[in-house]
Amino acid sequence: METFGSRRMCEEIVLQAMHDFDTAYTRGWIDLDARPRRELMARQAEVVESLNWFFYRGGIEIILEFAEFDVSATAIRRKIRERNTR
Numbered sequence: 308m309e310t311f312g313s314r315r316m317c318e319e320i321v322l323q324a325m326h327d328f329d330t331a332y333t334r335g336w337i338d339l340d341a342r343p344r345r346e347l348m349a350r351q352a353e354v355v356e357s358l359n360w361f362f363y364r365g366g367i368e369i370i371l372e373f374a375e376f377d378v379s380a381t382a383i384r385r386k387i388r389e390r391n392t393r
Contacts, residue, residue: 317374324361325387331358332391339388362387 331337336351338344341359343352360366367380 314374314376317370317376320370321367321383324358324367325383325390327354328358328362328387329390331355339391 328337328341331341331351331354332339335344336347337355337358341355341362343355347355362380362384367383370376371378371380
């Protein structure tokens, strides 16, 4: 990727996804693997499915590769687990 703006946008997508994961986990919607912990309303279920896809079905890898970030998806997953198991 050649432009600063595109890389910055990808960074913000990852940071927002991490924030959304923290929020969903804190509210009891998901477990640490981004799977639903209980029956959810439609909007909540949509958020959970999006988080699961992003973190555990290839979404994060797409963003990291596109933006040419030198960080692994495993490291990001480990970070969100650490943040939510304190």
